[in-house]
Amino acid sequence: MSALALILADRGYPVSGSDPRESPMRSHLETVGVRVFSRQDESTVAQLDSSGLNPLVVCSTAIPESNPELKAARTRGWPVLHRSDLLAALIDQQPAIAVAGSHGKTTTSTLITELLLAAGEDPTAVIGGVVPSLGRNGRCGQGRLLVAEADESDGTLVKFAPELGVITNLELDHTDHYHDLDALVATVSRFAGNCRSVLANHDCAVLRRHLRAQSWWSVEHADGVAFAALPVHLDGDHTIAEFYESGEPVGRLRLPLPGRHNLSNSTAALAACRMQGVPFERLREAMATLRSPGRRFDLRGTWQGRFVVDDYAHHPSEVAATLAMARLMVESGNSPLPGRPERLVALFQPHRYSRTQDFMEAFAEALRAADLVLLAPLYAAGEEPRPGISSAALASAIEAAPHHPDVHVAGSLDQLADQVVAVSRPGDLLLAMGAGNVNSLWGLLQTRTTDEHPGSDHPPVAA
Structure with a gap:
């Protein structure tokens, strides 16, 4: 919602909203002229009613019909649009x-935006995360193109009819909305049918089997695909790959983002820009300075010699990919961190009862890749509790395997921070993962100290 608010404000529309929480995004919205109410009740609607404007209300799937502001707006007969309609x-x-797909949407749409900006294309952008070079998740550009993240979680992406649809992968998720993979495939196929052209990931078996695309990309092979980036060297702080178009080598890329999943996302972004006619050499130069969006392996800083990283991973595949990338950093000794990480500590917050129940074993398997696991309380995201589904149940699932890391379960985020103090040590990579509020861990750690003194190899750094 905030990205859309920023774009409308940039275009001169009077925009208002409500959020009782103080946050950097709220402050940024206010600096560009968005009026943000601290209360969420009928009084905010009454104030707008007296302004002489003719309000149009925009809400997301997360807003229930019982919301007092929405109810008051409907009582007044104000038109109401879903976020996807806008x-x-x-x-x-x-x-x-x-950009659609189960994983990598935010990163890929961010990278497309960054590449277009670096190439002088000045796009409009509506992204689910903060674009590093912009410091915000939305902008109104003056160029020809708009870049948007097409969220599949509630099925509303079928309303979009872009010039180019980019589909990163498909895997069952959002089981509160999709009862099986076929339902998800059907929805994304409808979206693909709306697109003038589709660029899809040939390395995803589900897409190969079910989707018709005009162009494909791969990071596994260059045969039979329009675009490919084959890894030459994968390290903890960068990736080197050879880029191909229609099976022919075009040039070598150096990507400052580790991990095969980041190579795939970057290849999709590069391919999308090439399909818009942006010269390869301009893109190759821009690739060398790419950065991931906020909350994607986001270094918050060092605390008592520990490297604290925040990541949005909340599906088993995302957790596995993020841990694999972090493991490469530990084992290679090369990383974007300000020192060499020595041990991988996963701090995971399960997100939604439905997702945790449906993927309990997959989460357990993914988290066993860490050296130590600390589990935050499950983040409900509005769902009702389900019997037997909890962080403690996930801990038991992790420990069910013959070989597993030590697991600690916290009853609150404050207790999670206390556990970090008790069981972590200097040199640890503290990887906080989840789509809830586990990203507040960094702030909680600032009020805590240990008896240890970080060595000179790990100076305090604010990221």
């Missing part, structure tokens, strides 16, 4: 690249 209208206004 985004669809923006997509219809100019040529758009919309």
